[in-house]
Every structure is written in C-alpha cells, then in structure tokens.
Amino acid sequence: MHPTAHAPERPRASTAQAALAHFIPAVLGLGLLALIGFVPYPAVHDAFHDVRHTAGFPCH
Amino acid sequence: MRAVIAAAVVAGVPAGLLYAAAAYGIALPVLLEAEVFETGLHAAHDAHALYVSAGAAGAGRLWWGLAGAVGLGCALALVLTPLVRAAGHGRPPGWRAGAVVGALAFLTVFLLPMLVTRPGPPGVENTAVLGARQGAWVLSLLLFAAAWWIGTWVRARLTRSGRGTGAAALGGVAVGIAAWALGMGLYLGLTGYAPGAAPGPVPDAVAHRFGAAMVLANALLCAALGALIPPALRRFAP
Numbered sequence: 190m191h192p193t194a195h196a197p198e199r200p201r202a203s204t205a206q207a208a209l210a211h212f213i214p215a216v217l218g219l220g221l222l223a224l225i226g227f228v229p230y231p232a233v234h235d236a237f238h239d240v241r242h243t244a245g246f247p248c249h
Numbered sequence: 250m251r252a253v254i255a256a257a258v259v260a261g262v263p264a265g266l267l268y269a270a271a272a273y274g275i276a277l278p279v280l281l282e283a284e285v286f287e288t289g290l291h292a293a294h295d296a297h298a299l300y301v302s303a304g305a306a307g308a309g310r311l312w313w314g315l316a317g318a319v320g321l322g323c324a325l326a327l328v329l330t331p332l333v334r335a336a337g338h339g340r341p342p343g344w345r346a347g348a349v350v351g352a353l354a355f356l357t358v359f360l361l362p363m364l365v366t367r368p369g370p371p372g373v374e375n376t377a378v379l380g381a382r383q384g385a386w387v388l389s390l391l392l393f394a395a396a397w398w399i400g401t402w403v404r405a406r407l408t409r410s411g412r413g414t415g416a417a418a419l420g421g422v423a424v425g426i427a428a429w430a431l432g433m434g435l436y437l438g439l440t441g442y443a444p445g446a447a448p449g450p451v452p453d454a455v456a457h458r459f460g461a462a463m464v465l466a467n468a469l470l471c472a473a474l475g476a477l478i479p480p481a482l483r484r485f486a487p
Contacts (some may be wrong), residue, residue: 210250211331214257218327225320227383238371239310240317243276245359245368245463247375247382 252486253334257326259485260477265322268470269315276462277314280370283459286450287372326474329354333478334486341487342479351475357393359467362386365433367444370459372451377444385433385442392432400425 225237226246234241234249241248329350336346366382367375375382404421408414436442446456 210253211335213250214253214327215331217254218257218324218329221320221324221327225317225324236313237317237320239272239277239280239314240321242280242368242370242459243272243463243466244321245363245366245467247366247368247379247386248371249379 253330253482254327256478256481256485257330258323260330260474260481261323261326262319263322264326264470264473264477265319266315267473268322268466269318271466271469272314272318273311276459276466279455279459279462283370283372283451283455286452286455322470322474325354325358325470326478329474330478330482334482337482341483344476344479347475347477347479349475350478351471351473354474355468355471357390359464359471361393361429362389363463365389365437365444367446368463369446369456370451372449373456374447374449375444376447377442381440381442382444385436385444388436389429389433392429395432396425396428399428 224233226241226244228234238248240246333342333346333350336342336350362385365385365388366377369375377385400421402421403424404417407417407420412420
C-alpha cells in the first residue's frame with residue numbers, strides 16, 4: 190500500500206499579520222491623503238492647490 | 250502587505266492620471282475663470298508662488314497638479330484596496346466588489362463632505378473658517394464609519410429576526426443614513442458651524458459649473474479605482 194502523498198502545506202499568515210497587511214497600507218493612504226488635502230504649509234498648499242479645489246478639500 | 254501596496258499603486262497611478270485628465274479638461278478651465286475674479290479679492294494674499302499668472306497655467310502648476318492627482322489616486326487606492334480584498338473573504342474580488350467600494354468611496358470622500366463643507370472655486374470665500382471646515386470633513390468620514398458599523402449591526406439583527414435580505418439591507422442603510430445625519434446635525438447645532446458661499450466677485454454660474462466639474466471628475470476617479478483595484482488584486486495578491 191502506497192502511503193498517501195501529501196502536498197506540502199503552505200504557511201498561513203497569522204491573523205495579526207493579515208490585519209497588518211490591510212491596516213498599514215490604509216494608514217499610508219490616509220497619510221498621503223492628509224498631505225495632499227490638508228497640510229497647511231504654504232508651499233504644500235500651493236503645490237496641490239488645484240487638486241484641493243477639484244477634490245473639494247477645504248482650501249482657503 | 251507588499252502585494253497589497255503593489256496592487257494599490259498599480260491601480261492608483263492610472264486612476265490618478267485619468268483624474269488629472271478630467272481635472273485639466275473639465276475643472277481647470279472653470280478654475281482659471283474663477284481666479285480672474287479672485288485676483289482682486291486677494292491682492293496681498295499669497296501669490297500662489299508656483300503660478301505664472303491668473304488666467305494662465307504654467308508648467309510648474311501643471312506638473313504639481315499632475316503629481317497631486319496621481320498622489321490622490323494612490324492615496325485612495327491604498328485605503329480602498331485592503332477593503333476590496335477583505336470584502337472577498339479569501340476569494341479573488343470580482344467587479345461587483347470594486348463597483349461597491351468605488352461608489353462608497355465617492356459617497357464618503359467626496360459627496361457627503363461636500364454637503365457639509367460647501368467647497369467652491371478660488372475667489373469664492375466661505376462663511377465658515379478653514380479649520381472648522383476641515384474638522385467637518387474629517388467628522389463626516391468618522392461618522393460614515395460609525396454609520397456603516399451601526400447599519401451593519403441593524404442589518405444583522407433584522408436578518409436574524411426573520412426579515413428578508415432586501416428589507417434587512419434597506420433597514421441597515423436607512424439607520425446608517427439617519428446616524429450620519431444625526432451626528433452631523435448635532436455638530437452643526439452645538440458649534441453653530443454654518444458653511445456656505447459668502448457674497449463675492451465670482452458669478453454664481455461659474456461657481457455652479459465648477460461644482461458640476463468637481464462632481465464629474467471625482468466620480469470618474471472613484472469609478473476608475475473601482476474598475477482597476479479588483480484585477481490588480483487578482484494579479485498581485487491572489
């Protein structure tokens with residue numbers, strides 16, 4: 190009787206790792222959104238002025 | 250995590266480029282038209298150093314606008330891609346998941362905040378101060394998240410009590426909308442926050458055309474993200 194061949198199991202990410210894989214990109218996205226839409230420094234405001242108005246972010 | 254970020258960037262960059270095309274083609278001409286009226290309003294105000302002159306769009310302004318549009322596309326994609334992936338519950342996301350998330354993004358990030366911040370083109374002064382409007386924008390987002398949670402809870406309760414799927418979903422949506430409106434109403438009532446366009450030199454017709462251009466460009470961005478995120482996830486994070 191031949192032993193049943195088992196395919197090697199792929200390591201499963203832990204629940205915490207899976208949560209981080211979703212959480213960290215979202216935090217990066219929110220940070221980038223804050224930079225483009227909300228940071229009040231004049232140079233940043235001027236650089237992204239048109240996008241802020243078009244996207245409806247409060248501008249000035 | 251790298252796969253999710255890669256999928257987000259692969260979806261966000263072309264969506265941002267499309268947004269830039271829509272913004273330059275539809276919104277920028279109206280924005281420049283409004284700025285002609287703004288020139289007199291902000292004579293000593295910051296001269297928007299990267300601009301060439303009112304009525305003109307210099308290279309620096311266009312490049313930064315492009316960078317901002319692509320950055321906005323990537324920023325939203327970074328937030329939405331994990332949501333689309335989670336909505337699949339382990340299965341590859343289909344076009345429906347992308348469509349729903351794109352529609353929700355348009356509602357949450359653009360439409361609802363516009364109701365409470367009343368944005369306008371340059372030259373249209375707002376009756377509410379900038380800080381209050383930015384706070385209202387963030388509050389709208391947080392209230393939406395809370396309303397989503399409440400609506401989901403209501404839908405689950407209605408389903409368990411024997412209501413049909415459609416009725417339960419409608420009930421959840423109605424309660425969620427009511428929760429958002431109640432929270433925002435409390436904020437308006439308690440703080441006296443009252444945004445709106447102050448009388449100024451920009452004609453109403455220009456302001457209205459800019460509003461329509463905003464809605465169209467932002468809807469295109471969200472539609473593009475909804476269309477591009479699922480295939481990007483299937484390619485990079487199956």
